[in-house]
Amino acid sequence: NDQIKSVAAQLAEEGFVALAVDLYDGQVAKDPDTAQKLMGAVQDAQATETVTTWVDQLYGMKEVNGKVATLGFCFGGGWSLNASLAHPVDATVIYYGRCDQSADTLKSLKGPVLGHFAGKDGWITPKMVDGFEANLKADGKPAEIYRYADANHAFANPTGQSYEKEDARQAWD
Numbered sequence: 001n002d003q004i005k006s007v008a009a010q011l012a013e014e015g016f017v018a019l020a021v022d023l024y025d026g027q028v029a030k031d032p033d034t035a036q037k038l039m040g041a042v043q044d045a046q047a048t049e050t051v052t053t054w055v056d057q058l059y060g061m062k063e064v065n066g067k068v069a070t071l072g073f074c075f076g077g078g079w080s081l082n083a084s085l086a087h088p089v090d091a092t093v094i095y096y097g098r099c100d101q102s103a104d105t106l107k108s109l110k111g112p113v114l115g116h117f118a119g120k121d122g123w124i125t126p127k128m129v130d131g132f133e134a135n136l137k138a139d140g141k142p143a144e145i146y147r148y149a150d151a152n153h154a155f156a157n158p159t160g161q162s163y164e165k166e167d168a169r170q171a172w173d
Contacts, residue, residue, distance in 0.1 A: 001028045003159045004076070011071075017063050021054055023047045023079065039075050044082075051083035069111070072097055074154060077124075084109055095171065096124045096153050103135035112142040116156065116171040119149035146171065 004020050011018035023042050029035035051070075058068045069091035072080035077097015084092040085101070088110030095116045113136060117129045129145065136143040148167040154160045156168040 003157055004073070007071075007073075017058065017061060019054060019058060021051055021076075021079075023050060023075075035075075047079065048082065048086045051079060052087040055083060055087045055089060067091075069093060071095075073156065081113075084111075095156055096121055098124060098128075099132040100128050101132065101135065103138045106135050106139050106141060109136075109139075109141055112144070115143065115145040117145065117147050118151040118153055118155050118162075119147055120151060121153040123153055 008018040008020040024038045027038055029038050055068055055070070058064050059066070067090040070080040070083045070089055071093035072078070073095040074097060077094040078099070080092055080094050080097060081099055081101065083089070085105060085108050088108055091111040091114065092109065093114045093116075096118055099115065115129070115132070117124060117126070119126060126147070129147065133143065133145045136145075148155055148164065148171070151164045151167045152162040154162045155164040156171055157163055158165075158168070
């Protein structure tokens with residue numbers, strides 16, 4: 001969607017090679033019900049193949065310095081982690097994405113993890129994040145997990161109802 005395209009453009013302005021991956025076959029959700037349907041229709045095997053193919057493409061680009069990171073928000077945050085598990089990369093960034101992976105599963109991560117989570121999130125709950133952080137620690141994985149106590153899910157999305165400007169700025173910094 002346009003918001004994710006703007007994030008990719010902002011990353012490019014900061015000197016990164018940025019790629020926004022489409023897991024919805026060109027469809028864009030305009031409301032929560034459609035978003036839920038699109039998320040539910042994503043086939044894990046096909047999505048994993050898509051993201052790992054793009055990771056390979058990025059590693060092969062002359063414009064890339066040899067290091068690749070994944071970054072995603074909400075559903076994309078979960079897929080940032082999934083991509084890094086399926087094709088270990090140099091870093092993983094998750095904004096309020098599904099992270100309920102076992103310590104054994106997280107062993108395949110190669111690089112550090114940076115996570116941004118909302119304290120009032122009813123979907124990616126603080127309990128889920130606690131488990132994720134504990135599992136990363138159990139595996140000795142380097143991670144920085146930030147929690148924004150008064151924020152809700154999607155706090156970094158300036159087009160959404162839960163946008164928290166200061167928390168979003170702090171997370172981006």
